[in-house]
Amino acid sequence: MKRCRPSHTLMGFFFQGALEHVERLVGSEVAAEIRSQVPCTQDALLPVLSYPATDYLRLLQLGSQALMARGRSFPAAMEALGYGAADGLFALSMGQMVLSTAEKDPHEGLAEVPGVARMIASFGEREYQRVADNHGRFIFRGELSGPSWITGVFRAGIERIKGCQATLEVDPGAFVPYLDFTVDLRW
Numbered sequence: 001m002k003r004c005r006p007s008h009t010l011m012g013f014f015f016q017g018a019l020e021h022v023e024r025l026v027g028s029e030v031a032a033e034i035r036s037q038v039p040c041t042q043d044a045l046l047p048v049l050s051y052p053a054t055d056y057l058r059l060l061q062l063g064s065q066a067l068m069a070r071g072r073s074f075p076a077a078m079e080a081l082g083y084g085a086a087d088g089l090f091a092l093s094m095g096q097m098v099l100s101t102a103e104k105d106p107h108e109g110l111a112e113v114p115g116v117a118r119m120i121a122s123f124g125e126r127e128y129q130r131v132a133d134n135h136g137r138f139i140f141r142g143e144l145s146g147p148s149w150i151t152g153v154f155r156a157g158i159e160r161i162k163g164c165q166a167t168l169e170v171d172p173g174a175f176v177p178y179l180d181f182t183v184d185l186r187w
Contacts, residue, residue: 021084082152
């Protein structure tokens with residue numbers, strides 16, 4: 001949260017998806033407690049409006065703590081929150097466009113991700129590289145939510161692409177605070 005600036009924002013569907021997933025995993029009482037501690041979630045969120053990234057990071061912090069209290073590791077908890085947050089993305093036309101394109105050609109669909117990310121988050125830089133016919137690489141810089149959360153979002157996307165069997169690997173060279181990292185996808 002220390003690296004988050006007031007100008008850093010994220011669209012509301014990520015908040016909604018993560019909160020709904022927490023509610024499914026650990027119950028409505030825990031989700032209500034998290035909402036009470038995250039200012040922008042106390043009123044109804046609009047999916048395509050932007051909200052403070054500091055609030056989202058607080059939601060991730062509280063959600064991961066709730067999942068860790070139930071036996072998940074921190075990376076597994078963050079991945080679960082990313083997976084849940086992706087529900088909102090793939091319900092919107094921009095997320096459906098990426099999935100539809102990826103079904104036809106994984107590289108073309110994945111190449112759309114950096115542009116979509118610029119529309120939904122005001123922080124971070126994302127770059128896609130075609131490595132081989134069945135291998136792509138994302139380079140993340142200044143990604144506040146970190147590699148485990150991103151892995152969860154990608155897993156949710158992969159599951160939605162018909163017939164896609166893919167593996168994800170985060171570069172083991174990623175260091176704390178995990179703002180800059182690469183993710184390799186192979187299919």
